[in-house]
Amino acid sequence: MADRSVPALPPRFERPGLLAFVLWVAAGALFVSALRGTGFSATEFFHGIPNIVRIVGEMFPPSPDRLAKVGWALLETFQMALVGTAAGVALSLPLAILATRHLTPHPVFYHAARALIALFRTVPDLVWALIFVVAVGLGPFAGTLAIMIDKIGFCGRFFAEAMEEADRNPQEALRAIGAGRVSVIAAAVLPAALPSMVNTSLFSLEKATRSSVVLGLVGAGGIGIELQVSMELFRYAEASTIIIAIFALVIAVERFSAWLRRRMI
Amino acid sequence: MTSPRMETALPHASEIAALKARYPQIYAAEQRRKLKQFAVAAAIAAFVGYCFWWIGMGWDRFFAGLGKLGWLFQFLFPPSSGGWFTYFLTGMGETLAMAFLGTMLAALAAIPLGFLAARNIVSNRVFHFGIRRSLDGFRGVDALIWALVFVSAVGLGPFAGVMALALSDVGTLSKLFSEAIENVEREQGEGVRAAGASSLLETRFSVVPQVLPVFVSNVLYYFESNTRSATVLGVVGAGGIGLALADRIRINDWDQVCFIVIMILITVSIIDVLSRSLREKLVGKQPLPV
Structure with missing residues (x-):
């Protein structure tokens, strides 16, 4: 018989395991309850569509009315990002050394530094901006201060990781010939961690540019306030100019940091 | 562990000077590259410095800001709903x-x-x-x-x-x-x-x-x-x-x-x-x- 010589084929579709099944059902239930919780209704969505179409229609063509003002605000935005990142990177370095397990002078410093970094990282930058505006x-x-705090958290964590992953052998060699902690850090840890740290710093400049754009919404400087004013006065053509300008700035910073990254690493 | 090569691997200063005199074009290229790198780094540093000035981020304002933050901190505790x-x-x-x-x-x-x-x-x-x-x-x-x-x-x-x-x-x-x-x-x-x-x-x-x-x-x-x-x-x-x-x-x-x-x-x-x-x-x- 032919069918006896052919081994049974595995089923084409794998059946989900019990855990996977429960998880999928839970995710589905969560989805439905979230729809209700956020007042997401199909009718509201379809009522919103003509509005969205109208707004998008008014956005084109973008109006060049206040181009000079937008340009200056854009420059201020980038300056906030740059200064905030530079200060944040500089200040995060000592904090990161304290937060590196084998370089910290005392476990108390280690845990305190880790807690500070976690606090800086988890509180959103917009909340820091609200606080600093007060x-x-x-x-x-x-x-700028809000970006700095956010970047201390971000760079502190990744700098500490880079220093923990740095090759231990050169450090031991230096210690063996009598180098102190500062010398070991300056001559063995930092050179090993530098490429990764440069990468992190450039990446945080990109992130800072994105976030500096929105800090203006709470009055913390930059182009955000211009956008909010345009939106609230229903000048959508102006708003689209600003959105395009923001997009151009973000892309320019990304390109610049990619170029610098290629040059430096 | 000292190998005999380590002593000979580093050329003496006089040897470097002699090499520089003999192959100026190689060293000049190296110097041009270094100069260019330095110029780019200096330009970036100058721009960052200019931005610091433009934002008005000096030491006094910076510490005043952090001081204010610390002053606000005392109102945070105890947290209450x-x-x-x-x-x-x-x-x-x-x-x-x-x-x-x-x-x-x-x-x-x-x-x-x-x-x-x-x-x-x-x-x-x-x-x-x-x-x-x-x-x-x-x-x-x-x-x-x-x-x-x-x-x-x-x-x-x-x-x-x-x-x-x-x-x-x-x-x-x-x-x-x-x-x-x-x-x-x-x-x-x-x-x-x-x-x-x-x-x-x-x-x-x-x-x-x-x-x-x-x-x-x-x-x-x-x-x-x-x-x-x-x-x-x-x-x-x-x-x-x-x-x-x-x-x-x-x-x-x-x-x-x-x-x-x-x-x-x-x-x-x-x-x-x-x-x-x-x-x-x-x-x-x-x-x-x-």
């Missing part, structure tokens, strides 16, 4:  | 729902877009370039800006936030999906084809099983990151805990600010841990898609 007043300085 | 605990909890739930729904909608839209943007599925170059650049357009603009647009379009509330998160993630997820699709192994497809499958069936039985874990892991990571983004969308009126937080900061209710921030920290870390363990089960330890 602390130092409206304007780009508040935004 | 001020009787608004259920309101905050609802806000947090709304934030999570927005993040979940936004990510899901983005993922659903990104699956067909990812296939269309993958070079090995649609090989037309003009089409590929067009779709990739338009995806970049969604990617380059922050969710908060889309939120501003959607608040004008569909009104205040979490619905605007969901749409904003979905739109800003469609670009990124589609790009990641299409890269995953471009990285599949060809052999499996050839095997399926040899068994007589059409190209649609080949995609279903060779591409999809290879990319599905990557897709799910990316989606989980973006859910994680959207939970963070969704906490601030309320600042522009797009739903979630952000509205309560921004209000409390503006009216100086710092103990409640602290309470909300702690709620955010706890929620975000729970989501982080859950999603990380799920992702590790799916694809093993991998560097994060950023």
